[in-house]
Amino acid sequence: MSTLITNLGSLVTNTGTPLTDAAVVIDGDRIAWVGAAAAAPPADDRFDAEGRAMIPGFVDSHAHLVFAGDRTAEFNARMSGQSYTAGGIRTTVAATRAATDAELEANLTRFIGEALRQGTTTIECKSGYGLTTEDEARALRIAAAHTPETTYLGAHVVAPEFKDDPAAYVDLVTGEMLDACAPHARWVDVFCEQGAFDGDQARAILTAGAKRGLIPRVHANQLHHGPGVQLAVELGAASADHCTHLTDADVDALAGGDTVATLLPGAEFSTRAKYPDARRLLDAGVTVALSTDCNPGSSFTSSMAFCIAVAVREMGMTPDEAVYAATAGGARALRRTDVGLVAPGARADLLLLDAPSAVHLAYRPGVPLTAAVWQGGVRKV
């Protein structure tokens, strides 16, 4: 079964400059043909895009979607200038541990569905709200049923039971917990930050994960300058995520390695923090990804379009660069060559916008612009 999507006002392929008057042929779960509408081959079915713009489905390479509860009160207090001394991540850990598998899965599928309706066709999902062997493995088992991009983040924060003995928690994360989680995960991640895990701990955790076949990625340099970015590059991590506080040496390291800088403007938006400087990274030749960081504490958005708009407003990205980062950049951060582009052989993950060009994702902030979504060749929205 093949489908010709024709009369595209513009088409972002990420393999060259955007095409106008373009068409795409889907065959099964793959893209079979891309080119000028006038030269399109025949297909079983036909979809008239009526001049709308198409881009690859968004690739959201950083999200925390296995959790229970929310943190409305904490957000409201923070944004109302009130102090709030409740537990942050630990609040979500308690709610997540108390939830049933079915509750966690219902939450996860709700957020994946919400993201899909906004054009996200590939989404990464981390553990990190269980912090026991059983609860971390459970989170990854549930996530793995819904996305191939699962990340073991037992090292999100030190579990409350280990607050007086963080070394013992690192032993758990690199030992029994890793054994239980590795079968359900593709990636290993660590929050390398003051109050979470230092450089030596992060190195131990990522190295242990890599020995089990998990590929490293790092929460790096979010709240303060730290060793996370340099460690990520040294270990060949797929991505260093956040990258808000960088020295010139950090930027040079990223430019000299294969590690993608994944920027998460939803977090800075929702915590009134300083934004990362995407322009500096791009000018140095670093590959930049944009992702949501969707989580109930610091960035409860699932909207890649919102991240694009903020990145353009605040981080020195052009609209084209931001759209690339939210598609091809995310794919690079997940080491995927089959998504984040529109080319023969790629997965047929496509977002049709209710707009004549992808620039509208930044030009029309907050406006839902999804006209249609195909995932693996199947029209989902």
Add this chain to the structure above:
Amino acid sequence: MSTLITNLGSLVTNTGTPLTDAAVVIDGDRIAWVGAAAAAPPADDRFDAEGRAMIPGFVDSHAHLVFAGDRTAEFNARMSGQSYTAGGIRTTVAATRAATDAELEANLTRFIGEALRQGTTTIECKSGYGLTTEDEARALRIAAAHTPETTYLGAHVVAPEFKDDPAAYVDLVTGEMLDACAPHARWVDVFCEQGAFDGDQARAILTAGAKRGLIPRVHANQLHHGPGVQLAVELGAASADHCTHLTDADVDALAGGDTVATLLPGAEFSTRAKYPDARRLLDAGVTVALSTDCNPGSSFTSSMAFCIAVAVREMGMTPDEAVYAATAGGARALRRTDVGLVAPGARADLLLLDAPSAVHLAYRPGVPLTAAVWQGGVRKV
């Protein structure tokens, strides 16, 4: 025909603190009853909100929706750091003049529908892209078929034909053009700004409009400090819009008068300009409204939720204050007592959120949260 909407997780009425476990009864186009779900009276029909939050429909008191074309290239150049010397507002004026009535009406209804799907049940609409007697009257005639809140903005900028004789253009705006437009408008507005109209011209235009029964509102103090805010208060304008550059005397004037300060963060977002200081106005006792300023040049968003999120992030508003400003504040700016609140006798304009509280409008930026919309008692979304 009455409908009981019950099992509301929270209900923002704007007549007191939010209710929990609340219900609303709609009868015809009005709200008939508001209170605790357990005490709700019987009704013909029943809608189970399943714990979701309800607020009054958004009141967007500042939008420019009668136009043709868009300004994607201008936006893209601005956000890409390139100079762009095309005509700004005049680009839209040329496209609007060249469009047919049917084209303008199709655009208008598309944007009103887009806004409605995002929860906006009352929307103001200005002329200002015609700048001839015929084209301004046409814009207002088209707008008046779709909203009662129509604003004569012949004084948007000096028409290109009058660039060497702005005084003659003011004569036209206060004479023949006003005669043609007044029957189709409720409000008169002027862009009081360097490069547009100065204080004396603005006074002449607003006074002439008022003599024809139009109520003044003013584009004031957007790009620079100027006389707009003081003039608005002096003339008893319903609203001074933008209010970005204010002296203490301006704030005092607003606090001492009945003029609402309507803040339009979409404009600052999309032009990388300084945001207005909502906190300063609120602390002085000024009534603040939030609106989109939806237009193809400086703020092409129709999302009131986006404006709420930015106002909380950037302008010192609490989530509750921002939601109030986007509903009750907008109603005050349009001198409407029948919208912007949930109370017996008010219009049944209601937004059900796909969230348990209205705080989520700021907590979940960019995420479409419309679960259902009633307008005049009719379920529209």
